[in-house]
Amino acid sequence: MTRCGGVSTRAYSVCRDYDTLSKAGKGVRPHCFLLCFLSSEDFMRFSRMHLPTLKEVPAEAEVLSHRLMLRAGMIRRLAAGIYSYLPFGLMALRNVEAIVRQEMNLAGAQEVLLPAVQPAELWQESERWDFYGKELLRFKDRHQRDFCFGPTHEEVITDLVRNEVRSYRQLPLNLYQVQTKFRDEIRPRFGLMRGREFIMKDAYSFDVDDVAATLSYQAMHEAYSHIFSRCGLNFRAVEADSGAIGGNFSHEFVVLAESGEDAIASCTKCDYAANVEKAQSKFVPESVIESEVELPVSDAVATPDCESIEDVAAFFKVSPNATIKSMVFESDLGFCMVVVPGDREVNELKVKAILGANWLEIPPSARVADDLGLPVGYLGPLEVSIPVLVDRMVPHMGPMICGANRNGYHLHRVCWGRDFTCETVADLVLARAGELCPRCDGSLQIDRGIEVGHIFKLGTKYSEKLNATFLDHDGQEKHMVMGCYGIGVGRTVAAAIEQNHDENGISFPYAIAPFKVALLNLDLKSAEVTAFCEKLYQEFLRRNISILYDDRNERPGVKFKDADLLGMPVRLTLGRRGFKQGIIEAKLRNSTESKEFPLDNLDSLWSLFDELETNDSRISLK
RNA sequence: CGGGAUGUGGCUCAGCUUGGUAGAGCACUGCGUUCGGGACGCAGGGGUCGGAGGUUCAAAUCCUCUCAUCCCGACCA
Known part of the structure; x- marks a missing residue:
């Protein structure tokens, strides 16, 4: 027995209550761990x-x-986006946590635990109190002081480090925690996938300069790859936008799954992969059809009730890519119009980046009409008073159809350069499957996935705002260069289930399975079968293999169904029938074949578990 | 924030149109039979019908307000 410091499981299970333990004398008190x-x-x-x-x-x-997490008794909902973990769910969560902790420690990070409740002053200092928006849950204490429930911990950790670290000799430093976060999401959904309260592992690195910070970043990139591999997940690390966290460089770790909320673009040839929000593509211009360019722009054509591209294209009997889409956006820099081919979608992040804006949104139609006098549904880039941004494809489109900025009217034979032009021409659309890879001559494919981890190079954004400095070896005071690294622990469990299930239930990857094996006793009435199961159960405990012993007084069908639902990687079945033949049946959850082991010699069964332990999952019974 | 839908024992739902003693299946308790893929019989326990107000002799049902939950959308061209 390895787990109780050399004391056998059996020894402790016989003296199960305090009385027995205290009678045993010798000052033995059951401390927490043993209990x-x-x-x-x-x-x-x-x-x-x-x-x-x-x-x-x-x-x-x-x-x-x-659905499976609810059915398997892992979680229960308390309020929208807020869940309780039941024992079985918590075990899976703890298994992921254990892997995360191991890999973080191996990568040189040290665990801390920061407060969930944070004073407004810190957030005002970083200027995120105003910037973060409604997702930040704010409240007041009895003295009317402002607080928030931490959605992330850059402020707190930077405050902690700036007060402790003075010298380059104390760097690099990487601190992490596993803790409950709260983000007041607009629309929590899909159980643990997008909850408001959730468990997150967040790490923060502090370095002397950018080169060192890059090393820290790479170490985390590597650690994350190990973590998700060990969890048995099929994932991709993709380039991503850094969003509200800030910084200039980041990767997302995305678990491939149809139900995922994220879309990722990846090259079929090289290793380029990026969130579609961020994905670039190579643009090869096509030539303009000369003959039609000669004709002048048309007068406004009455197009009643044609407020969508589909309507307009149908009205003029052309395909959507012969029209252009003009959308009005509002940002902290004012209004602007974005023009893209009719069949494409605007990538707001690219627009935001080109404008250099802090925020960007689509204003309500009424505001566009009232403030700008523009009729939403009939917008076009000709003769507008606000700045216009044009997608790089538009100048190569040839004569096109656009709104006439007059309710119920459109223009056609509109030409770039002749009829309208603007200063900003750039890549403004969402990447699409089949487009050319920006790095090589391969093409892009689009997959859906679940973001389970995200790593950021923050630079000095927070160390400057919060004045976290150190004295370098040359005696110069410098700002620490930071990085931050998050993993949605609960979401990782959900993603693992999303990726490993069938119509009967969950099929847990071995490493995160709450129980590695289910032992089904089909004949509780039979004293000898039960005695053997008990013995086997104890042997699993002794070997420190997590086992669920189904000793319920239920019919076999119920036990089989539950074993499938709960997804234990291995299922052992013993009934009167098998016992008479002297065999126990073993079946892997992710395969249909089963194998029988002789009851009087289970050595090959134990080596199966040794193999599972080593390979984590995905082996056969051969 | 906008749109759609739903709230009836622990769970899944019926009942509401046309107001009149709150129902079924699962789960739970007891007894019996059964026992290798979610058994059956008998007997039980458990519900302010999300909440408040109103109409009425009478409201789960009609009206008003409110709360909660789920789904769709943050695409105007």
Whole structure:
């Protein structure tokens, strides 16, 4: 027995209560660690564990991982986007946490635990109190002082470090925590996938300069790859936008899944991969059709009720890519109009980046009409008073159709250069599957995925705002160069389920499976079968292999269904029949074949578990 | 924030149109039979019908307000 410091499981399970322990004398007091372990002997029996599985799906759930987590008794909803973890769900969460901690520690990070409640002053100092918006949950204490519940911890960690670290000798430093965050999302959904309260691992690195910070970043990139590989996930690390966190460089770790909220573009040839929000593509201009350019722009054509590109294209009997889409945006720098080909979608992040704006949004139609006198639905780039940004494809489009800035009218035969022009021509659209890779001659494919991790190079954004400095070896006072690194722990569990399930339930990757094996006793009435199961159960405990022993007085069908739903990688089944033949049946959750082991020699069974432990998952019974 | 939908025992839902004793299945308790893929019989326990107000002799049902939850959308061209 390795876990209790050399003391056998059996020894402790016989003296299960305080009385027995204290009578044993010798000053033995059951401390926390042992108590946890003592109880585990019991709670790994299905009959004793609080594991409420559901036959029917609660009406609240739509997405698969959410439905399965509810049915498997892992989580329960308390309020929108706020969930309780039940024992089974918590075990999966803890398994992911354990992997995260191991890899973070190996990468040289040190664990801390920061307060969830944070004073407004810090956020005002970083200027995010105003900038962060409604997602920041704010409240007052009894003295009417402003506080928030931390959605992220750059401020707190920077404050902590600036007060402690004075010299380059103390750097680099990487501190992390696993903690509850709260972000007051507009629309929480899909269970743990987009909750408001959620468990996050967040790490923050501090370095002397950009070169050192890049090394820290790379170390985290590597650690994250290990973490998600060990969790048995099929993922990609992709270039991403840094959003509200800030900074100038970041990667997202995305688990590939149809139900994912993110779309990622990746090259079929090289290793280029980016969030579509960020993805670039190579642009090869096509020539303009000369003959039609001779004709002048038309007068305004009455196009009643043609407010969408589809309507307009249908009206003129052309394809959508012969029209242009003109959209009015508002940012902290004022209004602007963005013009893209009719069949393309504006990439707001690219627009924001080109403008250099802090925020960008689509104003309500009424505001565009009232403030600018422009009729939404009939907009065009000709003779407008606000700045116009044009996508790089538009100048190569030839005669096009656009709104006439007059309600119910459009123009056609509009030509770039002749009829309108502007200073800013740039890549403004969302990348699309089939476009050329910006790095090589391959093409892009688009996949959906779930963002489970995100790493950022922050630079000196926060160290400057909060004045976190150190004295360098040359005696110069410098700002620390920071990075921050997050993993959605609960979301990783959900993503793992999203990627590993079938119609019968979850199929946990071995590494994060709450129980590695289910032992189904099909004949509780049979004393010899039960005695053997008990012995085997104890042997699993002794070997420190997490096991769920189904000792419930239920019919076999119920046990099989639950074992499939709960997704234990290995299922062991013993009934009267098998016992008479002297065999126990083993089946892997992710395969249909099964294998029988002789009851009097289970050596090959133990080597199966050794192999699973080593390979983490995905092996066969051969 | 806008749009759509739904709130009835722990879960899934019916009942509402046309007001008149709150229902079914699952789950739960007891007994019996059954026992290798979600068994069956008998007997039970459990519900302010999301909340408030109104109409009425009478409201789960009609009206008003409100709260909660889920889904769609942050695309005007």
